[in-house]
Amino acid sequence: MVATKIVVYGLSTEGYSIACQMAMKGADVFIVDESAHMAISLKAEIAKTYPNVTSLKEDEPLLGVEPIDVAISHAEYLFFAPRIRKTGQEAKMEIHSKFKDATSSIKKGGSVIYNLPTGIGGNNETISLLEHVSGLEMGKNISYFYYPLSKNNTPEIIGSFNAKNDDKLSKLLESDKKGKKFVSIPSSEILHATKILTQFASLSSVLEVSKFAQDSQTRNDLVLTEYNDLFLDDMTNGLYDLRSLGTSVEGAGTMMYLVNGSIKGIEGYVKRLIDEIRSTLKKNELKASRTKVVLVWTQDSYEMRGDKVDMLNSLVTKLRDYIGDVEIHQGQELDIFHSDKTTIIVACSKFDYEKITKNGKDSDVIVIKTNPLCEIL
Numbered sequence: 293m294v295a296t297k298i299v300v301y302g303l304s305t306e307g308y309s310i311a312c313q314m315a316m317k318g319a320d321v322f323i324v325d326e327s328a329h330m331a332i333s334l335k336a337e338i339a340k341t342y343p344n345v346t347s348l349k350e351d352e353p354l355l356g357v358e359p360i361d362v363a364i365s366h367a368e369y370l371f372f373a374p375r376i377r378k379t380g381q382e383a384k385m386e387i388h389s390k391f392k393d394a395t396s397s398i399k400k401g402g403s404v405i406y407n408l409p410t411g412i413g414g415n416n417e418t419i420s421l422l423e424h425v426s427g428l429e430m431g432k433n434i435s436y437f438y439y440p441l442s443k444n445n446t447p448e449i450i451g452s453f454n455a456k457n458d459d460k461l462s463k464l465l466e467s468d469k470k471g472k473k474f475v476s477i478p479s480s481e482i483l484h485a486t487k488i489l490t491q492f493a494s495l496s497s498v499l500e501v502s503k504f505a506q507d508s509q510t511r512n513d514l515v516l517t518e519y520n521d522l523f524l525d526d527m528t529n530g531l532y533d534l535r536s537l538g539t540s541v542e543g544a545g546t547m548m549y550l551v552n553g554s555i556k557g558i559e560g561y562v563k564r565l566i567d568e569i570r571s572t573l574k575k576n577e578l579k580a581s582r583t584k585v586v587l588v589w590t591q592d593s594y595e596m597r598g599d600k601v602d603m604l605n606s607l608v609t610k611l612r613d614y615i616g617d618v619e620i621h622q623g624q625e626l627d628i629f630h631s632d633k634t635t636i637i638v639a640c641s642k643f644d645y646e647k648i649t650k651n652g653k654d655s656d657v658i659v660i661k662t663n664p665l666c667e668i669l
Contacts, residue, residue, distance in 0.1 A: 295320040296460065299331060299367040301394040304596045305345055306407065306441040307373030312339035314464045322363040326374060326390070331363035332356070345594040361397040369461065370398055373407040373441060376532075377598040384539075388421065395425050403435040403461070405450075408596065409533040410438070411540025412485055415451070415477045437461065438480050443595060444529060449473050451480025488533045489550055495527060496557035502664035503564070511665055524565075524662035525589065525600065525641035527558060532597040561664070562603075566610055568666040569636060572658060573615075576634070584617040584633040588648060589640035591622055604640075638662060 296319045300311040303325040315321040315334045322331040333356035342348040364370060372394055378386045387408065395404060406418055415438050419430055428434040431453050438451030446467060452458065455476040462471040475483070498519055505511045514520070538551040573583060587607060591600050604620065611618045617633065636658045639645035645661055659669040 296368055296464065297366050298322070298369045298371070298464070299324065299363050300371040300373055301364075301390070302326060302372070302374035302596070303332075303345055303594065304373050304375045305443055305592055305594045306596050307371060308345045308348070308594070310371065310373070310441070310446075310465065312343075313467065315339040317464060319464060322358060322367075324360055324363070324394070329360065330357045331360050333358070346592075360393075364394065364397040365399055367398065367402055369403050369405060369464070370394065371405045371407055371439075373596060375594065375596055375598070376408070377601065379535075379598070379602055391418065391421060392425050395422055398426050398428075398434070400428060400433045403437065403458070405437045405439050405461070407439055407441040409440045409484060409488075409536045410481065411536040411538070412481050413478075414536065414540050415481065419453070431456075436477075438477050439465075440484055440533070441596065442530065442533075443592070447472075447484075449475055449480055449483055451475060451477040453477060455479075484533070485537050488530055488537060489547075489554075491530055492534055492554035492557070493550060495522075496554045498522065498664050499527075499557050499561045505665055511667070514665060515667065519664050520661075520667070521642055522663050523639070523641045523645065524561075524603070525643075527561065528599045528603050531555075531558065531599040531603075562607065562610070565638075565660075565662060565666050566607075566614075568668070569611065569638070569660065570614055572636060572660070572668060576658070578634050580615045582633050583615055583636060584619065585611055585615050585636045585638060586619045586621055587611075587638045587640060588621045588644040590644055590647075607638075634658070636660060 298314055298319050298321045300307045300321065300323045303323055308323060311321050311323045311334050316336045316339050321334040323334050324331050338353065338355065342351065372391060374390045376383055376386055398404065404422060406415065410418065419436055422434070422436060423430055426434060430436055435456070435458070436453045439447060450461070450472045452474045455474060457474045465472055502514070502519070505514050534551060534554055538548065538555070541547050541551065569585065573580060587604065589604055591604070608618050608620065634656050637648055638660050639648055640662050648659060661667040661669065
């Protein structure tokens, strides 16, 4: 039996995860490393040995490689899961450029699975671009699926052109003997949009209402809720999807109010966090010149979306307007307890907060949790 030939375009966390899953099911998988401009053969034993991209890159095992165009020309299924680091209109240009590169060599009978979020109606433009680049007609000699991936969950729904089922694809992607459900692409766009809007509407509600927790009793009571473990890292999950949704909707209707209100909720929280840091200086009678701020945020550099990188850079820029000495720590050991300055550590994720508290802290160190209360320890 000939193994199903698959190419995953993009050495991203999400792309690597499904590539490993399919390799362990016996598929012939190649994953495209855009930075090296090569397609890497991903065998089942490699998938079992290296659970993520970081471990693979750190160990640098000897792997079979092929030119990208050769690998894609043989692919039955092409997954488009690149890392995107641009924002706004530049992100759209970056995606289009990579999508052209990914699909220019695809052959008749192939299938493209698009793994980035598009918003409402966004796949229409992508399908038109695919037909133009490949010279193939959609639904006749090439197939297209919409399957937006994220780190935290795997969709059970696959959007399919004309809602056509593909049992082979379903079996490749199933994780627990439960096959995927195929729906039309417009339906899958609406389902994904609903999930994202629901997520951010809930988050925005928490962030806005938390502003009213001013007195110590109220704040102490709220610390006992699940919101205590909601960090900036969690708040930015799916922000790329939300912005994609915003760019796909025209006019000033309720949908745009929901999207823009959610984005403003996040921006408002960041402003409140910065104000809390400034207030901490004032309360403790600290001079900005004698204070260091350390943003501790361990990020996955191979994640498809660049929301967290963008948010971290924005935080640094805004903080440096008030405090010159701002550092970033990502994953490495915190060696900051012997500074001649008072240090304010900003814990941006639950993982980082637990790492900080495990190490203990000196009296000259102030820890701020990036939860809805901007809790100070």
